[in-house]
Amino acid sequence: MVICIIALPVFALLGLFSLKYRILAWEAFHCLFRTVAFKPCNTGLDLKIKSKFTAKLMWFPALARGFYKYFAVLSWIFVILALLSVAGTGYGLYNYIKYGNCNGPDSSAFCIFNPTRAGGEEQCSTFTQKTEVDVKKVNLTGAVVRGALYAPYAIVEYGCYSCHYTKEAESALNQVLANYPNVKLFYLDVPLDIHPYSVEAGEAAICAGEQGKYWEYHDLIFERQESLNDSSFRAFANELKLSVSAFDKCLDANSTKAQLEMQRDNAFAAGVYGTPTFIIGKTVLVGPQEYEVLEKAVKKLM
Amino acid sequence: MNVDKIRKDFAILNGKNPPIYFDNACTTFRPNSVLGKMNEYYEQYPSCAGRSNHRFGTRVTEELIKARRTVADFFNAKKESEIVFTRNTTEGINLIANALGLKKGEIVLTSDKEHNSNLIPWLVKAKSVGIRHETFKFGDLGDFEKKIKNVRLVSVVHTSNVDGTTQDVKEMAKIAHENNAVILVDAAQSAPHKPIDVRKLDIDFLVCSGHKMLGPSGMGILYGKQELLEKMDYFMAGGETVTNSTYTSFVPEKVPEKFEAGLQNYAGIIGFAEALRYLKKVGLGDVEKHEHELNKRLSDGLLKLGVKILGPEDAKLRGGVAGFNVGKMNPHEVSLMLDSYNIAIRSGMHCVHSWFNANKLAGSARASLYLYNTKDEVDFFLEKMKDIAKLAR
Structure with missing residues (x-):
């Protein structure tokens, strides 16, 4: 009886903890061999499964009768479903190992193995509805470049300094930039109102950039993201030996605020609904990504 | 009741x-009195019967004598020495199969609805000694009479464990004796449920198991008429089956001890007797x-x-x-x-x-x-x- 194909792994697993199930696993093992040889199961395991389940269903007699009568057919259905499930799991594992995403390349669907990363379901957003990101509408005005300015390939990142997912994305992103010198990063800050200090941090970074220390300031904000407070930004400026008066002046300037607002408006206009969002050629990735995912997208450009 | x-x-x-x-019909539950009596042996006198002179040995010997008397009374055997303690019905039948001295060509007659316990021993003997095993239709006295000629041993189940029907073993015993055959009755399914009087039935041997009649498992009895038991050879030999021995000879013990080789299941025997007392009381x-x-x-x-x-x-x-x-x-x-x-x-x-x-x-x-x-x-x-x-x- 084919049901032993399912019974064997189930009882073998339970058998790790109980002798009762070890005996059943042994019966399933014998039954499996006989089934493969087109012989009827002689351990009685199929009868046990059929009878016990039928008895449990007796509270609804029609269901019990149906189960009893079509047990062989149901067994085949369960076995086929189980085999499909095993095949699907195997395929997912293969994808996960190869692409870092169990759903395969270019997928942004939910992945049970990596729910917070490869699937891109998790991001910082004020939008309740997800929108389609239009690559053609990406506006790089105000973007800060990391890496070689003349590098032929680019990753565009929309991030937010108070978003822990943006912070989480940093490691893999920096690794890609380090390993691929012909790739540069365009970073566009999109401060979200839901996060405290996101606007202040964005403005402070712009002002640090005016003194040539954007990326040092950028890295410092993410490093201390959890402890940002009113005095953090000036303290960071001091730590990076910036001119505090120039820094303060910049912070007070309307142009700084305007630049940030413009970046945010541009991002929303392009359909960006959450941070971090990566645009690599025509590939749009939302949420923190594994190194392999970013690398694969970059390689596609080359 | x-x-x-x-x-x-x-x-x-x-x-x-x-x-x-x-x-x-497979096995029964045991009343507390049986379990108590068995525990009593292990807790109060866990010793050997018929060997040791100390107080524990004496006590277990007394209990063994009492138990044999209880069993003999239960089946109305003439003498206590007609009761042999065995492990179960199967061992009782095997004892007869091996100790009766069946010879090549002799016929053993059974019904066609026998438990493997009362079939396989004869099939094995047919292979090893060359006896002939024949069957008659269960409960059919006419068929039984037709087949009884030249039979050495009739070995029949009293009550079938398949459907609960009972054969007239009294009439079978009469017919068997008229034809110079001896009769062995497998009472595994009848002894627990109805009174059996071996003398009224005039059967030569009877076997049954304790676990089917409120007694412990691993405990059974063989009843045999004294004169037949005395003529029988050893089934198993060893401790307690002889009264003396040299390097080259031995003096056999009397029945029933002759058939009770080695240290016996005393707790089982005592528990079994208690089960019979319980059944008798009910x-x-x-x-x-x-x-x-x-x-x-x-x-x-x-x-x-x-x-x-x-x-x-x-x-x-x-x-x-x-x-x-x-x-x-x-x-x-x-x-x-x-x-x-x-x-x-x-x-x-x-x-x-x-x-x-x-x-x-x-x-x-x-x-x-x-x-x-x-x-x-x-x-x-x-x-x-x-x-x-x-x-x-």
């Missing part, structure tokens, strides 16, 4: 969710009547559901046993489903493969009742059988 009072004597029937146990006649009543209720209920009963439909002819099949359902399915409702019955060929094979039956389900079963249990069983029977339609 007060069933409620009886049920209080069984620990297993007084716990939470007590089982509905209808597998008494009254086997009442037990038989109670089983008939319950079996009638159960059988009538099954017949109403369209279930086919093995053997006669009249429950009176089947003691406390109801063998049945539900349509074309596998009997194991029936027992497995009932087990889900805490009802224990037996299914399969009940170690009587030969009869089932000859009748082209895959087996049967079997409910077997005993003194502690109740009408309510039978009704609950029938209620569940009603659901199960619907599956077969």
Whole structure:
């Protein structure tokens, strides 16, 4: 009886903890061999499964009768479903190992193995509805470049300094930039109102950039993201030996605020609904990504 | 007979969710008195009988004598020495098969519905010694008379474990003796349920098992007429089967010790005797009547559901046993489903493969009742059988 194909792994697993199930696993093992040889199961395991389940269903007699009568057919259905499930799991594992995403390349669907990363379901957003990101509408005005300015390939990142997912994305992103010198990063800050200090941090970074220390300031904000407070930004400026008066002046300037607002408006206009969002050629990735995912997208450009 | 009072004597029937146990033809529950008596041996005098002179040895020897007397009384044997303690019915039959001195060409006659215990020993002897094994139709005295000529040993089951029907062993014994044959009765299924008087039946040997009659497992008895036992050879030899020995010779012990080699299962013997005392106190006649009543209720209920009963439909002819099949359902399915409702019955060929094979039956389900079963249990069983029977339609 084919049901032993399912019974064997189930009882073998339970058998790790109980002798009762070890005996059943042994019966399933014998039954499996006989089934493969087109012989009827002689351990009685199929009868046990059929009878016990039928008895449990007796509270609804029609269901019990149906189960009893079509047990062989149901067994085949369960076995086929189980085999499909095993095949699907195997395929997912293969994808996960190869692409870092169990759903395969270019997928942004939910992945049970990596729910917070490869699937891109998790991001910082004020939008309740997800929108389609239009690559053609990406506006790089105000973007800060990391890496070689003349590098032929680019990753565009929309991030937010108070978003822990943006912070989480940093490691893999920096690794890609380090390993691929012909790739540069365009970073566009999109401060979200839901996060405290996101606007202040964005403005402070712009002002640090005016003194040539954007990326040092950028890295410092993410490093201390959890402890940002009113005095953090000036303290960071001091730590990076910036001119505090120039820094303060910049912070007070309307142009700084305007630049940030413009970046945010541009991002929303392009359909960006959450941070971090990566645009690599025509590939749009939302949420923190594994190194392999970013690398694969970059390689596609080359 | 007060069933409620009886049920209080069984620990297993007084716990939470007590089982509905209808597998008494396989083995029975044990009353507290039997367990207590066995514990008493281990706790108070765990020693050897007939060997040691100390107080423990003396006590166990006394208990052994008392136990043999109890068994002899229970079956109305002439002498206590006619009772041999064995492990079970199978060992008793094997003892006869090996110690009776059967020779090549001699005929052993059995019915066609014997438990493997009363079939395989003769098939083995047919191979090893060259005896002839023949069968007659179970319960058919005409067929029995036809086959009895030149038979050395008649070995028959008293009550069938398949369908509960009983053979007239008294008449068989008479016919056997008229034809110079000896008769061995397998009383495994009759001794627990009805009074047996070996002298009235005039049978030569009787075997039964303790575990089917409230006693411990691994304990049985062989009754044999003194003069026949004395003529028999050893079955197993060794400790306690001789009175003296040299490097080249030995002096055999008298019966029954001659057949009780090695240290015996004293706790089992003492427990078995206690079980017989319990049954005697309740009254086997009442037990038989109670089983008939319950079996009638159960059988009538099954017949109403369209279930086919093995053997006669009249429950009176089947003691406390109801063998049945539900349509074309596998009997194991029936027992497995009932087990889900805490009802224990037996299914399969009940170690009587030969009869089932000859009748082209895959087996049967079997409910077997005993003194502690109740009408309510039978009704609950029938209620569940009603659901199960619907599956077969």
